[in-house]
Amino acid sequence: MNNHVKKYRMDQHLTQSELAVSIGVTRQTIGLIESGKYNPSLNLCIAIAKVLNKTLDDLFWEVS
Amino acid sequence: MEKSWVTFLLPKDEYKKTRILYFIVESFFLFIAVLVLTVFFNHFIGIISKDIALVLLIALMSVSGYVLIRYIFSGIEYVNVFDKTDYRKALKKMFFNGFKFAIIFVFVSSFLKVLDMINFDWFDIVGVTFLVFIVVIIMNYISLRFSFKKNMEL
Numbered sequence: 001m002n003n004h005v006k007k008y009r010m011d012q013h014l015t016q017s018e019l020a021v022s023i024g025v026t027r028q029t030i031g032l033i034e035s036g037k038y039n040p041s042l043n044l045c046i047a048i049a050k051v052l053n054k055t056l057d058d059l060f061w062e063v064s
Numbered sequence: 065m066e067k068s069w070v071t072f073l074l075p076k077d078e079y080k081k082t083r084i085l086y087f088i089v090e091s092f093f094l095f096i097a098v099l100v101l102t103v104f105f106n107h108f109i110g111i112i113s114k115d116i117a118l119v120l121l122i123a124l125m126s127v128s129g130y131v132l133i134r135y136i137f138s139g140i141e142y143v144n145v146f147d148k149t150d151y152r153k154a155l156k157k158m159f160f161n162g163f164k165f166a167i168i169f170v171f172v173s174s175f176l177k178v179l180d181m182i183n184f185d186w187f188d189i190v191g192v193t194f195l196v197f198i199v200v201i202i203m204n205y206i207s208l209r210f211s212f213k214k215n216m217e218l
Contacts, residue, residue, distance in 0.1 A: 029079040038079050 003060045006034040008052045023047040092127065099124040136203055139210035146215050151208070158204045166197040 009019055009030075016030045025044065032038035033048075040048070049056050074081045099120055106117050135141065145154050173189045176182045184192070 024076060026077045026080065029077055032079055041078060044078050 001039045001060065002036045003033065005030075005048060005052070005059055008054050008059060009034075012052055014052075019048070019051060022051050092131075096124065096128060099127075132203075136207045137210055139207070139212075139214035141204075141207045142211035143215070145208065145212050151212055154208055155205075158208060159201065162197055162201045162204070165200055166193050169193050169196055 009016070014022075016027045016034070020027045020030045023044065024047075029038065029040075033040050033044075045056055045060060049059055052059065074084060102112070103117060103120055103124060106112050106120075112120075142154050145151050170189065170193050173182070173184070173193065177184060177186075177189065
């Protein structure tokens with residue numbers, strides 16, 4: 001699933017590791033989510049959205 | 065997933081946890097396949113002793129039985145049974161499928177007997193079919209009860 005996680009993470013000047021630590025996953029998981037190779041659970045989506053201060057729509061809705 | 069006793073063995077990271085669960089399920093199916101093939105070929109070739117074959121058969125029954133029992137009591141089979149009407153429909157269908165299964169079972173057993181692949185008496189075939197029919201009905205009934213209870217709580 002394509003998404004805007006990388007874009008908004010970089011806007012917030014966060015590294016993959018920092019985002020990973022703040023939501024309790026590994027850096028690899030963040031990398032896989034950003035590259036669209038792993039579809040996170042809703043709980044994880046919400047956790048990411050909260051840290052990046054964005055809505056789920058901003059991050060995940062219909063990214064071509 | 066959180067209600068499983070195996071949770072404490074899994075990593076906290078979601079991706080890792082998902083992958084490991086897949087690996088465990090894959091290994092489970094491989095394990096089942098190896099057991100089935102060993103028991104099957106041993107029937108014809110007799111490469112291992114009867115005692116070991118029995119142990120393998122028990123292992124096979126244990127692992128597949130565990131999954132079946134967990135499935136039955138989890139209430140996830142009858143996902144569309146939400147009221148009494150659905151329940152009665154499912155009950156009727158359950159008995160119909162039970163009879164269908166029994167007929168197929170008799171047919172296959174008779175076929176194997178005619179081909180001399182099994183040496184059961186006709187009386188044994190009828191007895192085993194009746195037993196299997198009862199077990200299938202009981203398993204489905206429990207599954208239906210638990211599914212209905214679970215759906216009612218939603």
